Amino acid sequence: MTCTAHTDLIPRPRRLGRVPPVEGLLSLGRDTLLEARPGTEGVAHWMRSTIGAATGLPLAPGADAGHRIVLAVDRKLAPEGYRLTVDGAAIRLDGGSAAGVFWGAQTFRQLLGPEAFRRAPVVERDVWDVPMVVIEDEPRFPWRGMMLDVARHFLPKDGVLRYIDLLAAHKLNVLHLHLTDDQGWRLEIRRFPELTATGAWRERTKLGHRASPLWDERPHGGFYTQDDIREIVAHAAARHITVVPEIDVPGHSQAAIAAYPELGNTDVVDTTSLKVWDTWGVSPHVLAPTDTTLRFYEQVLEEVLALFPSRFVHIGGDECPKDQWKASATARARIAELGLADEDALQSWFIRHFDRWLADRGRRLIGWDEILEGGLAEGAAVSSWRGYAGGVAAARAGHDVVMCPEQQVYLDHRQHASPDEPVPIGFVRTLEDVYRFEPVPPELTEEQAAHILGTQANVWTEVMDSQQRLDYQVFPRLAAFAEVAWTRLPDPADRDVPDFTRRMGTHYARLDALGVDYRPPGGPHPWQRRPGVLGRPIDGAPPNV
Numbered sequence: 001m002t003c004t005a006h007t008d009l010i011p012r013p014r015r016l017g018r019v020p021p022v023e024g025l026l027s028l029g030r031d032t033l034l035e036a037r038p039g040t041e042g043v044a045h046w047m048r049s050t051i052g053a054a055t056g057l058p059l060a061p062g063a064d065a066g067h068r069i070v071l072a073v074d075r076k077l078a079p080e081g082y083r084l085t086v087d088g089a090a091i092r093l094d095g096g097s098a099a100g101v102f103w104g105a106q107t108f109r110q111l112l113g114p115e116a117f118r119r120a121p122v123v124e125r126d127v128w129d130v131p132m133v134v135i136e137d138e139p140r141f142p143w144r145g146m147m148l149d150v151a152r153h154f155l156p157k158d159g160v161l162r163y164i165d166l167l168a169a170h171k172l173n174v175l176h177l178h179l180t181d182d183q184g185w186r187l188e189i190r191r192f193p194e195l196t197a198t199g200a201w202r203e204r205t206k207l208g209h210r211a212s213p214l215w216d217e218r219p220h221g222g223f224y225t226q227d228d229i230r231e232i233v234a235h236a237a238a239r240h241i242t243v244v245p246e247i248d249v250p251g252h253s254q255a256a257i258a259a260y261p262e263l264g265n266t267d268v269v270d271t272t273s274l275k276v277w278d279t280w281g282v283s284p285h286v287l288a289p290t291d292t293t294l295r296f297y298e299q300v301l302e303e304v305l306a307l308f309p310s311r312f313v314h315i316g317g318d319e320c321p322k323d324q325w326k327a328s329a330t331a332r333a334r335i336a337e338l339g340l341a342d343e344d345a346l347q348s349w350f351i352r353h354f355d356r357w358l359a360d361r362g363r364r365l366i367g368w369d370e371i372l373e374g375g376l377a378e379g380a381a382v383s384s385w386r387g388y389a390g391g392v393a394a395a396r397a398g399h400d401v402v403m404c405p406e407q408q409v410y411l412d413h414r415q416h417a418s419p420d421e422p423v424p425i426g427f428v429r430t431l432e433d434v435y436r437f438e439p440v441p442p443e444l445t446e447e448q449a450a451h452i453l454g455t456q457a458n459v460w461t462e463v464m465d466s467q468q469r470l471d472y473q474v475f476p477r478l479a480a481f482a483e484v485a486w487t488r489l490p491d492p493a494d495r496d497v498p499d500f501t502r503r504m505g506t507h508y509a510r511l512d513a514l515g516v517d518y519r520p521p522g523g524p525h526p527w528q529r530r531p532g533v534l535g536r537p538i539d540g541a542p543p544n545v
Helices: 041-055 098-111 157-169 226-237 254-259 291-307 323-327 329-338 343-359 389-396 431-435 467-474 477-486 497-514
Strands: 015-018 025-028 033-036 068-073 082-086 090-095 128-131 133-137 143-149 174-178 242-249 312-316 364-368 381-384 401-403 452-459
Touching: 033 041, 041 068, 041 098, 068 098, 082 098, 090 098, 098 128, 098 133, 098 157, 143 157, 143 477, 157 174, 157 226, 157 467, 157 497, 174 452, 226 242, 226 291, 242 291, 291 312, 291 343, 312 343, 323 329, 323 343, 329 343, 343 364, 381 389, 389 401, 431 477, 431 497, 452 467, 452 477, 477 497
Parallel strands: 033 068, 068 090, 143 174, 143 452, 174 242, 242 312, 312 364, 364 381, 381 401, 401 452
Antiparallel strands: 015 133, 025 128, 082 090, 082 133
16 A cells, blocks of 8 residues: 555544655554553553554553654643654654544554554564654544434444444544434333333334335344443543433333333323334324423433433433323323413423433533424523524524534435435435535524534434444445544535545545445445335435525
């Protein structure tokens, strides 16, 4: 591989120069030392266990003046920024914090070539060459995330740990775990064991879109024990990734109601007959607006807060049908008691309750943009998914926003119009489309735009029933998204797509080394297709809303 290929970096750094200003290489060998100055010990451990394992280099600790890699914190740099210098004698990696040093280590790994992304050496090599460069870099946004839906199809713990590593390799720093929905409850809550004994399992599963006649008759389910979650959170923290939990209320709650029927609208339906939902869409079965329900979820959240140190806790708040509340004497009485205008205001009351509850415990609520309906809870942040409009309204009102519009960055949407695409859902969103995504709407003022915390790609798994299907939908588009989230790119129309495409040529080799079952540029492999499984493609360009 050429020196140029080694510098085909993704995300593209802010500045890359040569030392000296011609192509040159620094050779690393078994005698290369790794000096970790205060605050960088965790990064050194990661480098030895990951880069060292792939290259066979010991990277032994040492501070001799000779051939070495030096890790250090330099507070003059941005908190997640770094400066990587490879000159003729040493490699110096400075970061504004341990996180900055870690992101610089991801760049250093790319400079070593795709073989550095394997788990063990594939050839005997005594020397690894690194281009002599100076790279100065820092991220555009503090929130660079991916939402992973493990409720519709459960992803075992090892799969989550693997995705944390994949996020880290792309300098993404938030994993939003969608842990509960109508189709499954995935988190052990010791006070309420039926949430997983009953709520984590469904009898069968719809294959493809909900209009499909096909069923997978095998029971499906699974959940994470509290020790699993502690492991996931620690694995992420060691890679400077925050895990944001989502416990969905008051809609998307049929699995919880199946486990504890008193949570539902018992004066409208026989909630004791409900099971965990086995199909897709929006269930009409929502939580009852009672004190019993509030106390139940407060106790759930007490255990959630003990497991997840994230400042933000996601409470969903989306797609809550109001039909049962309209038919419920209990809900109508609660509306009257509180002096509310209607059911939308009742949902806002529900969200505000947990906003205050979380704030009292030093946390911040974040929810899907439906929490704007009936009045936005003070202090709440918004995940703007239905388009840009919710995020624009929230930012103008002084609320923080994570931009994740479904028309742009829902990775369950299909990647091509070809009939060979497996279970095609939604609009065509190509690699180039994702690369041209702009998280900050141009109509915001500078002050309003400061409320855009960042952006997130969302991965809903109704039609992703395996790691292979998950990989296919996520990659390579997550690489384009990562550059959008990290790098200050030109306006969408002015982005250098040919340059990105060229750099992806090298990045595919990294993904191969990582064992990622991505969609090839020319279309799916035969084994990636799902003939006969119904999707729901939407023709035309997505609306800009």
